Amino acid sequence: MKLPRAAVWAAAIFLAVAFVLVGISKVRGPSAMRWGERFVHWGYPAGAERIVGVLEILAGVGVLMPKWRRAAAATLVALMIGALCTHLVHAEFLRLIPPLVLGALAFLVCSAPSVQARTDAG
Numbered sequence: 001m002k003l004p005r006a007a008v009w010a011a012a013i014f015l016a017v018a019f020v021l022v023g024i025s026k027v028r029g030p031s032a033m034r035w036g037e038r039f040v041h042w043g044y045p046a047g048a049e050r051i052v053g054v055l056e057i058l059a060g061v062g063v064l065m066p067k068w069r070r071a072a073a074a075t076l077v078a079l080m081i082g083a084l085c086t087h088l089v090h091a092e093f094l095r096l097i098p099p100l101v102l103g104a105l106a107f108l109v110c111s112a113p114s115v116q117a118r119t120d121a122g
Contacts, residue, residue, distance in 0.1 A: 002112075002113065003108060003112045008109060008112045011105050011108060011109050012063040012064055012069060012073075012109055013064070014105065015060060015063050015073070015076060015102065015105060015106055015109065016060045016061060016063050016064050017060075018060070018102060019056040019057070019059060019060030019063075019076060019102075020056070020057050020060040020061065022053075022056055023052075023053040023054065023055070023056030023057035023060060024053070024057065025053070026049045026050065026052055026053025026056065027050055027053040027054060027057070032049070035049040035053070036049050039052075042086050042089075042090060052079065055075060055079060056076075056079060058072070058075075059072040059073075059075040059076045059079070060072075060076075062075070063076070063106075063109060066114060069109065069110075069112075069114065070110055070114060073106045073107070073109040073110035074106075074110050076102070076103070076106035076110075077103055077106045077107050077110060080099040080100075080102055080103030080106060081099075081103065083098075083099035083103075084096060084099045084100065084103065087099070
């Protein structure tokens with residue numbers, strides 16, 4: 001499926017805003033403590049939320065850079081698969097919706113032809 005360039009950019013901007021904000025909330029901010037408690041409750045080691053937060057911030061910024069867009073979007077897909085598995089294992093079914101939507105959007109961005117490929121072919 002070939003998405004229009006504007007749709008890819010709109011999705012990338014949405015993903016960037018969403019993941020940078022959530023990533024910051026995991027690294028620091030008023031809800032950082034709550035994220036730490038959740039990750040420990042889910043069985044992850046202390047501090048895992050910070051690693052996930054940093055990855056979300058880096059990948060969120062990365063989707064805005066055409067050279068890094070695919071790798072960054074693939075990282076976001078992997079993170080959302082991890083979130084889906086975590087919520088499924090803990091029977092948190094309502095919490096499946098955000099990673100499903102964000103993961104699907106990241107997958108579409110990941111599978112969209114890169115800007116360089118369009119320039120070379122066009």
